Amino acid sequence: MSAFTDALYDKAAKRIATYSLGLVGIDLRNGSELPTQSGSGTLVDLDGRLCIITADHVIEDIAWRDRIGLLIDWQGGLRRTVFEREALHFVRFPRGQTVDAGPDLGAILLPPSGENIATLRTHKNFYNLGMRIERFSEGYLPIDEGVWIPCGVLGEGSESLPPTGAFAKVTGHWAMMGISSAPMETEREGFDYLHLRARMGDADVPRTFGGVSGGGLWQVRILKQGEGHLEVSEVVFSGVIFCESTVIDGCRWLHSHGRASVHERLAEKIRHTFPLP
Numbered sequence: 001m002s003a004f005t006d007a008l009y010d011k012a013a014k015r016i017a018t019y020s021l022g023l024v025g026i027d028l029r030n031g032s033e034l035p036t037q038s039g040s041g042t043l044v045d046l047d048g049r050l051c052i053i054t055a056d057h058v059i060e061d062i063a064w065r066d067r068i069g070l071l072i073d074w075q076g077g078l079r080r081t082v083f084e085r086e087a088l089h090f091v092r093f094p095r096g097q098t099v100d101a102g103p104d105l106g107a108i109l110l111p112p113s114g115e116n117i118a119t120l121r122t123h124k125n126f127y128n129l130g131m132r133i134e135r136f137s138e139g140y141l142p143i144d145e146g147v148w149i150p151c152g153v154l155g156e157g158s159e160s161l162p163p164t165g166a167f168a169k170v171t172g173h174w175a176m177m178g179i180s181s182a183p184m185e186t187e188r189e190g191f192d193y194l195h196l197r198a199r200m201g202d203a204d205v206p207r208t209f210g211g212v213s214g215g216g217l218w219q220v221r222i223l224k225q226g227e228g229h230l231e232v233s234e235v236v237f238s239g240v241i242f243c244e245s246t247v248i249d250g251c252r253w254l255h256s257h258g259r260a261s262v263h264e265r266l267a268e269k270i271r272h273t274f275p276l277p
Contacts, residue, residue: 004147004179004222004230011232012149012220013177018125019043019237020216022071022153022173023054025062026082035069035171038062040152040215041108042237045126046270049109050117053129053262054214055242056092056106063090068108070116071153072124074175078167081119087111091270103191104242105257107270127237133263140259141236144182146222150196150241150254151177152215156206176212178205183217183239185258191265192258194239197251209244209254217241217256237262 019042027034039058044051052070062068068088070081089109096102111117120126157174164170183194194217198205217239223231239256246252257266 008222008230008232009179012147012218012235015232015235016149016151016177016216016218017074017175019127020074020151020175021052021124022175022211023052023058023062023214024069024071025065026067026069028066033067033169036061036065037071037153037155037158037173037211039211039213040241042151042216042240043120043124043126044129044237046267047130047276048112049270049274049276050112050120050126051091051110051129051270052108053216053240053266054106054108055240056095056104057242058214059090059092059106059108070120071173072120076172078164078170079119079123080167081116083110083116087114089274091266091273093265093269100243100245100255102188102193102242102255102257103261105191105240105261105266107266109270109274129237129263129267132236133267136259136263140238140263141219141221143185143219146220148180148183148196148238149177149218149220149235150180150212150215150256151175151218152209152212152241154206154209155211156208158211173211174206176206176209176215183256187260192260194256194258196254196256198254199251200247201250209241209252212241212254213243215241 041052041054161170223233
């Protein structure tokens with residue numbers, strides 16, 4: 001961790017941001033849009049299926065909205081990307097009895113084409129999940145390799161901004177990318193889980209991680225080049241955040257689904273629910 005410089009962090013964060021977004025549920029009232037930030041997600045391509053992987057409770061929140069907006073610009077630019085709810089399909093698992101127990105995992109199937117998909121392809125990337133499933137079919141990376149970065153769009157800190165150009169209403173949001181050593185790993189009823197501890201007294205830690213639900217947990221591989229120079233070699237989508245604990249002894253736990261949950265359980269359900277022709 002001490003050798004992971006700001007420059008390495010910036011390189012990893014830039015790659016992760018290209019796959020990451022926020023989700024906004026939009027209600028229509030008297031011809032006006034009323035947006036509510038619902039959570040976060042990760043863009044993936046599974047055998048040609050374009051999906052947003054997120055938490056099930058985020059899907060539950062947006063599934064009854066009139067429209068669904070995507071927060072895709074992580075550099076402060078203004079960009080509107082909105083889908084009608086009828087254009088989307090959902091893959092969901094029944095949730096656990098308690099919020100922190102899981103499972104809490106699902107996916108949003110996007111249309112294969114259209115103006116919004118063209119916008120996403122221009123400004124974002126779709127993580128090739130099918131290729132990684134094949135690659136890790138014999139086993140995942142050692143959990144203590146590299147560093148781990150949780151990613152999502154915080155509810156805390158969002159604010160209304162002045163109208164700009166063609167946009168009558170503008171809202172600003174803060175994205176979060178933390179950094180951690182290896183998470184604790186557990187398994188329960190066919191799903192695996194990863195748990196990160198956050199020290200709440202640290203200057204850059206938000207008071208709450210609300211809004212990050214559904215965001216990705218990424219394993220960042222580091223290679224040592226000649227003369228000991230370190231370089232980011234790969235960012236690996238390895239989990240989906242779904243819950244934060246209460247503060248205990250100055251710390252919170254971030255609970256996430258793990259690699260098997262995403263690569264095996266969720267991918268299998270997506271393929272079964274939406275078979276390719």
